[in-house]
Amino acid sequence: MSRKSIILVGGPDSGKSNYVGRLWASLKAGRGALKRTGMPRNIEYVESICEHLLRGEFAGRTDTNSERQDFCIPLKTREDTEPTELIVPDFTGELWRDAIKNSEIPREWLDELENADGALLFVRVHSPLNVQPLDWVTSRDILRKHGEGNEELELPTQVILCELLRHLQQRLADKPNGTRPRLAVMVTAWDNLDPEKQAVGPMEFLRKEFPLFAGALEDLERMEMRVYGVTIVGGDLKRDDKFRKRYQNMIMAESGTVTFESGGSWQESPDVTLPVAWVIED
Ligand SMILES: Nc1nc2c(ncn2[C@@H]2O[C@H](COP(=O)(O)OP(=O)(O)OP(=O)(O)O)[C@@H](O)[C@H]2O)c(=O)[nH]1
Numbered sequence: 001m002s003r004k005s006i007i008l009v010g011g012p013d014s015g016k017s018n019y020v021g022r023l024w025a026s027l028k029a030g031r032g033a034l035k036r037t038g039m040p041r042n043i044e045y046v047e048s049i050c051e052h053l054l055r056g057e058f059a060g061r062t063d064t065n066s067e068r069q070d071f072c073i074p075l076k077t078r079e080d081t082e083p084t085e086l087i088v089p090d091f092t093g094e095l096w097r098d099a100i101k102n103s104e105i106p107r108e109w110l111d112e113l114e115n116a117d118g119a120l121l122f123v124r125v126h127s128p129l130n131v132q133p134l135d136w137v138t139s140r141d142i143l144r145k146h147g148e149g150n151e152e153l154e155l156p157t158q159v160i161l162c163e164l165l166r167h168l169q170q171r172l173a174d175k176p177n178g179t180r181p182r183l184a185v186m187v188t189a190w191d192n193l194d195p196e197k198q199a200v201g202p203m204e205f206l207r208k209e210f211p212l213f214a215g216a217l218e219d220l221e222r223m224e225m226r227v228y229g230v231t232i233v234g235g236d237l238k239r240d241d242k243f244r245k246r247y248q249n250m251i252m253a254e255s256g257t258v259t260f261e262s263g264g265s266w267q268e269s270p271d272v273t274l275p276v277a278w279v280i281e282d
């Protein structure tokens, strides 16, 4: 069986693991664009995330001392294609952040980046771990000085995102058919924005909150990029009591949406597998 690996990249608390658990719930239910053709290896890992979501809570952050977890599942991207094994390694975001801070990315990760068929880059709306300043000039100066011995500085989130983007650009190989590698930028906890902000789409959110990063995305040449607003169950299980009550009567694998651009406007789909389907599409 052929293999495709996508790499999940993002700082701590950016929503990577909960998304993987929710992706598994959709694949299990079998209603999305991606169709599984078997069971995942390391099923305990994704099932434990699903159990939290079924109980009405988000799964906790990945333990920095635990082994790296890989979600590996055989699937088809279209009815007429051969099954392929999708491999999604989930490293803790703290390790990504520290690697960028110390300008030292472990060899194991570089190998994963070089062998990946595409990437998902995560940034979470209103995460308490998002580090400001927001303004473009300060962040740009920090980015310029990064690597010159100022590593005790707490790096703003958008500087980390720009550095992650730079590594992706340098390392991701072209697709076997010669086209550029694909990157889905996942703006998670999309439900945390009010309807007016949701209506203008996730790229506008990035322009406002992380302008340096948004600029870098707009200048990308070596990768194809799409931005997705992602809410894995459609609301905030931690902070929104009304939503939590409604969620008791919802089916987990049918809750949640992705917001993406199509035909010049923002569309919403209940199929949370769409970003992965687009990244690995031949
Ligand atoms: N409101 C809302 N919050 C979300 C959503 N997805 C994730 N979160 C929140 O984000 C937190 C972090 O999510 P994780 O999936 O643990 O993030 P992570 O990137 O794996 O974090 P590390 O393991 O530290 O790298 C969760 O505990 C939730 O509080 C979402 O769709 N909506």
Ligand SMILES: [Mg+2]
Pocket (backbone or CB within 6 Å): 016, 017, 018, 061, 062, 090, 091, 092, 093
């Ligand atoms: Mg995690």
